[in-house]
Amino acid sequence: MAIDNLINHPLFLLSFHHSPAGMALAAASGRLLAANKALCQILGYSESEFVGQMIDDLCHPDSLENKRKFWDELNLLSSESTSRQMEFDWRHREGYAVPLRITASKYVSEETGTEAWFILYLTQPGGDSRNHDERQGNDTALGTSPIIPVQEQKCPQLYELIAVHSHDIISYCDPEGIILYTSPAIHRLLGYHEEELIGRNSAELIHPEDFQQIQSKHMDGYTDDCIHICRVLHKKGNYIWMENSVKLIKDENGQISNIMTVGRDITTRKQAEEELLKSEEKYRRLIEEMPEALLIQQDGKWVCVNEMAVRLLGAANRGELLNKPVHDFIDPDVLQAASSLTETLSNDDFVTTFKGKFITVQGEPVEVEFSAVPTWYEGHYAVRIIAKDISEARKAQELLQNSEKLSLVGQLAAGIAHELRNPLTAVKGFIQLLKSGAADKQQYYDIISSEINRIEQILGEMLILAKPRAVQYLPVDIHRLLEHVTTLVESQAIMNSIEIVKECEQSLPFIDGDENQLKQVFINVMKNAVEAMPHGGIITVRANKLEEDRIVVRVIDQGSGIPADQLERIGHPFFTTKEHGTGLGMMVSFQIIERHGGHVSISSEVGKGTTVEIVLPVFANNSL
Template structure:
């Protein structure tokens, strides 16, 4: 069959046909397979002898037979010299094959149709790879789009993509509000210089704290991490932004609260120390004033200054008085969950696992929510700092009696020496190098204001804190 084809070098054509890397077939006008090469047999899973007992209809996908009729009609009528398309075939074991088919109609010297020559290149593997890649891209896109962090992709410092969280974080009405704009439109001017120093296109940077400006003008503090990436086959920067304004505010409130407490205690101490001798001075001065008639003006000035000192001392004592707590019935589990969310980054960074065990139906307790948060933050931060190599912190909430609950915090830290345990809670006493010694004292005061009790036990294998609160 092959040697009858009118070509300049029949032997060369035969060699090319039989050894081609893609499937080749000579097909009769009625669709019978007259000659096939080994590549086609391999693609379809048949032997050469089996294939020659088949027609093209046996190999084609049933849904594509109508297309085959159109191809035959256009080739026969001379509308096309050849036809190329992607189409489906059926393997011997009945699975689907995708291939690129190229077919030509061979005519005799009288221009009458003789047979078809077809090339069939199996592209199933490539299509599966493309499908997996597309699926992977879609999965990545969903992950980015639904990420709890804002995601911005930059090309030459201009935004080309932003996810839904980023839109909400920056207060945008839609993604169009930022696409094409420079990132510096949203970074606080005072942070521009520090941002420009970094080469985000070449190295991962962060996490960094930066100030961003929302569309409504509100300034927020974000944690920013930038990673070099590609976007539509061009270099780009993937920027993760997380709003940490609330946690920063909580930290500042905690620091300010501690500072105010220190100031209050110092003020109280100073006021009491000064008031005692001042009372004596004022008493003797008033006695002297009755007996002396000369230089009355001097006595008036001294008396006025003593009164002014008394006013200052009274103001210092007012500063020393704690602010009135707002007691409401609250769910202790909700308060603990808020605290654990706030400290999540610190526990992850220090390789610390929080194991929480809360009994069902724990009754509400009457408390000042912010003050209790301050207590739990202080204790948990102490536990984290005591475990530089990581470990576990157990938090148990138990119903101890019909009228009280127990909150137990147990860590695996280095512990507190036994001879120092009794001093825990004293002002300015601390076992930490950079501690103030006021944190635990504040916690003890808060717990006592809530009519609670605290017990601290410690050993080289860890510290155990038990807090009892009334429920009614």
């Protein structure tokens, strides 16, 4: 058989190219005639780059002398019943050394009786070569190995050389499936000796369920090459998962004469696949049972969404979202923020919370709060987003805030009524004086006008507080804001013998905020200070520039103070230190300041008083 015909023979192609170990066919000169895929992967070359190369050119320079000695010994082998083994470094396509253990067996042409080729079996040191070592009964040291006998021929000689050194089971059957030959790997993988299986039908070793599937598959039509995954009976009685590459050998009439099979143990792989399926099922259930929407975006498109995400975005099913551009579901107002979010995530940074609007399939905006984290999805970079609809929560928060405002108005009403009564009494008295014809009418007019202005100011502040308007972040003058708040609280303070002292730094920059909401905060804080001082005293309100971009307002009272164990609970819903309080006022105040980009801190000492410190950012353009 000519070498080209031999290389292209179906038996050679099946047993040679399906081997998981590196294999090559070389001429006696050291020129490579063929290389399998495994060797190509180990050394980084393509098959076409291997063919025609001299082994010297592929051998690492440091190992070249050992390789030449090894090759000379191979050429001196007098028969095909011997093989030799050695370990030396090969040169990877990228230039670095790859240590490989090489086992070489000789094949002599039946036609000429002199032309020889070598089957090279290459494995990386530490790899599984038990099928070779166990047959020999000893460990082979580095260097040339003892002579290794080859079995009697039961199939063509060259294929036997390949089969002896293969990690896979190579079997040769007649058309009825009767085993004519099986390679030594059968003992390592399935526990049988070759002679135990010769003459048996291979179907006896296949799990009945899998055999039925194989039969039904072949009923649809035979193909010369196919792959079956099935369970094969081990000698101990358990089943091993095998992947079998089957090649039908046909005679000159096109009839099946033999069946060649290369079987590989994939039990570990199947177990891993089953564990992966279980894990995926758990993960899928976890995703579906989440109370929040989960979306995974990859390359600007949604690639995974759960049922809550379908509901959030108003879709009828997942198909309306999957593979759709993410930007179709982001409100234009937050596209710029979304771009900076993407840049942050591309640097593997986490975004804990982000608020904005998504757009439903129907085009309606929905307010969401979501977290985003970089992840991998099906082997590629992606971003996992967990979002929740905060539209209802926002409405509830606004209702709570408005309720708290009305509560403040009601509580202030008594003090303000007293405050209004004083100027009204003065106005009434001076009107009576005017009626009596008293002199110095101009002075009376000025006093009446002043008292009326005071009444208007008080009523105006109450109307602003009681009638909420849309939130608008504008430059706010902190001096003016604190003056207005003091006007509202001062009447209640006077009734409790309390003096409010303002110590504000001159020329403070404007702050960036909603004036109505900030008034609510400071009224709450100052009213709490008044209620903490039933026996009178002084409340000090200080405003100072903290840094270039922040100011701090401190409200300091001389009340009874707050115990340390209660201090950390201030701001929690329904926690209060007052007999008839709700605990909602400070909670709302904390939220307002947080939305303004500021923060609130409270310090207190029992018996001496409490200090509430509010830090707020200044308006970006303070040239106003």
